[in-house]
Amino acid sequence: MSKPICLFIGRFQPYHIGHHMVIKGMTKVCRKVIIGIGSSDKSGSKLNPYTAQERKEMIQQALQDEDIIPLFDVEFINLPDHPDDDVWAQQVLEHAKQVDMIWTGDPAVKKCFEGKIEIKEIKEVPGISSTSIREMIKKGDLDWKTKVPASVVKAVQDLGTDRM
Numbered sequence: 001m002s003k004p005i006c007l008f009i010g011r012f013q014p015y016h017i018g019h020h021m022v023i024k025g026m027t028k029v030c031r032k033v034i035i036g037i038g039s040s041d042k043s044g045s046k047l048n049p050y051t052a053q054e055r056k057e058m059i060q061q062a063l064q065d066e067d068i069i070p071l072f073d074v075e076f077i078n079l080p081d082h083p084d085d086d087v088w089a090q091q092v093l094e095h096a097k098q099v100d101m102i103w104t105g106d107p108a109v110k111k112c113f114e115g116k117i118e119i120k121e122i123k124e125v126p127g128i129s130s131t132s133i134r135e136m137i138k139k140g141d142l143d144w145k146t147k148v149p150a151s152v153v154k155a156v157q158d159l160g161t162d163r164m
Contacts, residue, residue: 004100006030018125032073040078049163062149138164
């Protein structure tokens, strides 16, 4: 049996080491990794400070820094929100074209795809979440820099920490 094509959906606001660990793990068991940038139509708010393009660039740089790109087949797709979960899930699968498995740690995403495609549940890394990282940045707590890849620290600083 050949390795599956896997889709990992996240908002990546910002991309952190938990996300990075998942993608590194995916490269061991998936023949292709598709990274779905969720809420791609949202940016400029406290919840979604970065554009889809900024998030993609953060992820690409972090993966390039560890030679995951170009040594591994990684594709990015933008996934705008939709108010109807079933319609959203169908749009995601159509946009991804061919996908065998969804990787997620989000119960809402899991619910959207149950019964439609194989799901690989991933565990959250304790103490690491984009929400808490945004809060740390907002408060000036420099510990946030230990929770994201070095290239993301640079990107967040270059883009401005005042977005939080």
